Amino acid sequence: MKDPVIHQLTIPTPFAVGDVHTYLMIGDAVTLVDTGPDTAEGKEVLTARLKETGLKPEDIDQVILTHHHPDHAGLTEFFHGARLFAHKNSERFLLRDDSFMNLHDFFYAEFFKQAGLPEQYMILLDKMKDPLKAMGRRQVDHYLTEGDALPGHEGWRVIETHGHSQGHISLVSEEGSVIGGDLLIRHISSNPLIEPPFGINQPRPLPQLQYNQSLNKLSSLHPRIVYPGHGEPVSHVVELVKNRLKKQHERAMYVKSLIEYKETTAFEVCKQLFPNIYKKQLGLTLSETVGQLDYLIYNGEITAADMNGEAIIYQAGSGVKL
Ligand SMILES: [Zn+2]
Structure with missing residues (x-):
């Protein structure tokens, strides 16, 4: 065919x-x-x-x-x-019905809080809805x-x-x-x-x-x-995929080195990874950062301390796998 x-x-x-x-x-x-x-x-x-x-x-x-x-x-x-x-x-x-939009807003407010975003950045919550308009x-x-x-x-x-x-x-x-x-x-x-x-x-x-x-x-x-x-x-799909996965792993290991130096929040890592664009592109850069943190936790490289709804603190060392 x-x-x-x-x-x-x-x-x-x-x-x-x-x-x-x-x-x-x-x-x-x-x-x-x-x-x-x-x-x-x-x-x-x-x-x-x-x-x-x-x-x-x-x-x-x-x-x-x-x-x-x-x-x-x-x-x-x-x-x-x-x-x-x-x-x-x-x-x-x-x-985009009401129940989804309520879930959407509730989730990102919690997500930002857990990422350790200072209060003044919470106004950016509304920006998370910009892509939905188009x-x-x-x-x-x-x-x-x-x-x-x-x-x-x-x-x-x-x-x-x-x-x-x-x-x-x-x-x-x-x-x-x-x-x-x-x-x-x-x-x-x-x-x-x-x-x-x-x-x-x-x-x-x-x-x-x-x-x-x-x-x-x-x-x-x-x-x-x-x-x-x-x-x-x-x-050259196989080659490009291999390359992308390798780059992502290297980036994650760089994130690990930042956390080894000092235990910290996702927002602090995000600022170090994207010093020039994190304010303008907070949704994208925070997604990228948390993605690397999820990867490191999954692979037993770092742990996340549960802070009872407050900002999550990431620490070096293996813990329970996700
Ligand atoms: Zn897309």
Whole structure:
């Protein structure tokens, strides 16, 4: 079974990451993988790119989201005539109902407190909601999960590749092609973002550990090519994954050395890792920092002292594995 015709449609975004790639798959169904951001320019450029392939927005039968981030999932309503497919975990961000938003706000307030953020930074809590404003708001018609066949595209299946987001999926063909969203990007390493848990009393997900597992899963498939959400296609997948995991481990060991020097909070580590951008990009930099700390705890390199709801103090030395 040959791969269907895949067109890469590149859309500008207002975000720091720059352009995003969406993918048009023409098989028994006409499928758009990711939509680009919900901006006037996004709509205009995507419509123009579709026109170059001889299609109009209403010709799209189905939209598949690799994940819910606004650069990928902004235009879900624009394709209201198409069926929407995504992982179940993405839906809460796409709907943003009151119960999820309450959980969202409660979780990040606690998370910031446990990370040791001084009171004056708590105003940044509201900034955590900025990306949500640029996301589409629409119910998912069909959930996609590990191993699902892709409707309308024989020989393609879904793999769960959580970590960058809790609902991240990738599409894999028998021919060795992968449409990978933000799983593996050639010129930048993907950020495993902290997301709220799936219930008020649930533990939060550990995205760095999930992300590493997802990279290993991708690598074990020995893909011929990964079509990413940003940048150039990736052909040396095994090598790049190995490199990314090595870099992440080295970064974590640097974090360990900071903690060995002085026991401290996640926020203090974050400031040392990102002295120039932590204030502007607090959500991203704190996610990255806590990801490294989770990794070190999991590997028995450091411990986290439970401070009864106050800031968590990280210490060198092995403790109980997560
Ligand atoms: Zn993303």
